[in-house]
Amino acid sequence: MNHQNAPKNSIQIQLAIVILFLLASVTLAVYLKYKAQSDNVINETQAQIPTHKFIEPITKMPFVQLEKSCYIMGSPSSDRWTEADERQHSVCLKQDIWMGQYEVSQAQWEQIMGESPAYKQLHPKHPITEVSWYDIQSFIQKLQQKTGQQFRLPTEAEWEYAVRANTTTRYYWGNELVKQQMNCYRHYCGDDIKGMAKVGEFPANPFGLYDMLGNVWEWTCSLYDKDYQGSEQQCINADVLKPNQRISIRGGSWASSTPRRLRSADRHRAYPNEKDVYTGFRLVWLKN
Ligand SMILES: [Ca+2]
Ligand SMILES: [Ca+2]
Numbered sequence: 001m002n003h004q005n006a007p008k009n010s011i012q013i014q015l016a017i018v019i020l021f022l023l024a025s026v027t028l029a030v031y032l033k034y035k036a037q038s039d040n041v042i043n044e045t046q047a048q049i050p051t052h053k054f055i056e057p058i059t060k061m062p063f064v065q066l067e068k069s070c071y072i073m074g075s076p077s078s079d080r081w082t083e084a085d086e087r088q089h090s091v092c093l094k095q096d097i098w099m100g101q102y103e104v105s106q107a108q109w110e111q112i113m114g115e116s117p118a119y120k121q122l123h124p125k126h127p128i129t130e131v132s133w134y135d136i137q138s139f140i141q142k143l144q145q146k147t148g149q150q151f152r153l154p155t156e157a158e159w160e161y162a163v164r165a166n167t168t169t170r171y172y173w174g175n176e177l178v179k180q181q182m183n184c185y186r187h188y189c190g191d192d193i194k195g196m197a198k199v200g201e202f203p204a205n206p207f208g209l210y211d212m213l214g215n216v217w218e219w220t221c222s223l224y225d226k227d228y229q230g231s232e233q234q235c236i237n238a239d240v241l242k243p244n245q246r247i248s249i250r251g252g253s254w255a256s257s258t259p260r261r262l263r264s265a266d267r268h269r270a271y272p273n274e275k276d277v278y279t280g281f282r283l284v285w286l287k288n
Pocket of ligand 1: 183184185186189191192193194195254
C-alpha cells in the first residue's frame with residue numbers, strides 16, 4: 001500500500017511546491033507595486049509643490065498657497081558671498097501666504113490702471129516696471145475695488161521664504177550659477193535674453209513660483225533695516241513712511257552687474273518714490 005501511494009504523495013508535494021511558489025510570486029508582485037506607489041507618494045511630498053491656487057478673476061493672476069512654517073532667513077557667515085545685512089535668524093510665518101506666481105505684467109497693470117508707464121512697452125507679458133512703491137499702492141487700491149478681494153505686497157520675510165522654497169543654498173537650485181535658470185545679465189549669465197523676459201519664461205522654483213530670481217527686482221512692503229530687527233516681518237504703513245526711509249527690494253534683475261545680486265538672500269533698497277526699468281513687483285492675496 002505504502003509503495004503504491006508513493007508516486008501520488010510525490011505529485012501532491014510537487015503541486016504544493018508549485019502553489020507555494022505562485023503564492024510567493026503574487027505576494028512579491030503585490031508588495032513591489034505597493035512599494036512603488038508609496039515611493040511616489042514620498043517623492044511628491046519631498047518635492048513640496050503646492051497645489052492650492054487662487055486665480056484673481058479679472059487679471060487672471062494666479063496665487064499659490066504656501067503653508068506657514070519657520071525657516072532661516074539670511075545667509076551663513078561661512079559663505080564668502082554673504083553680505084553684512086544678511087544676518088541669519090529664524091522667522092516663523094504666522095499664517096499661510098498666497099504668493100503671486102508671476103511678476104505683475106504690463107498688460108495686467110494696464111487692465112487695472114488704464115495706462116502703462118513701462119519703459120518701451122516691449123511686450124504685454126513683460127513685467128511692469130517704472131512704478132514707484134506709491135504707484136503700486138494705487139494699483140492695489142484699484143484692484144481691490146474691482147475685485148472685492150484684498151491684496152498687498154509681500155513682506156521681505158515672506159518673499160525670502162517664497163524664493164527659498166525650503167532650500168538653504170545661494171540659489172534655489174544650488175550654490176552655483178546655472179544657465180537658463182533665470183533671466184540675468186548676459187556676460188556672466190549666458191541666457192539668450194538681452195533685456196526683460198516675458199514673465200514665466202524660465203523654470204519655476206520648487207514652490208512653483210516664476211522669476212523670483214532675476215528678470216526684475218521686486219518691491220516688498222517692508223522697511224529696509226540692515227540689522228534685521230523685525231521690520232522685515234511687517235508691512236510699513238504708507239501714512240507713517242518718511243521720504244528718507246527706504247523699502248527692501250529683492251531678487252535681482254536682468255541688468256544686475258554680478259551674480260551675487262541674484263542670490264535668494266541678497267537685499268537691496270529703494271526710496272518709495274523711486275522708479276526704474278529694473279524694478280517691478282508681485283502681490284500676495286489675502287484670503288478672507
Ligand atoms: Ca538676460
Ligand atoms: Ca524677479
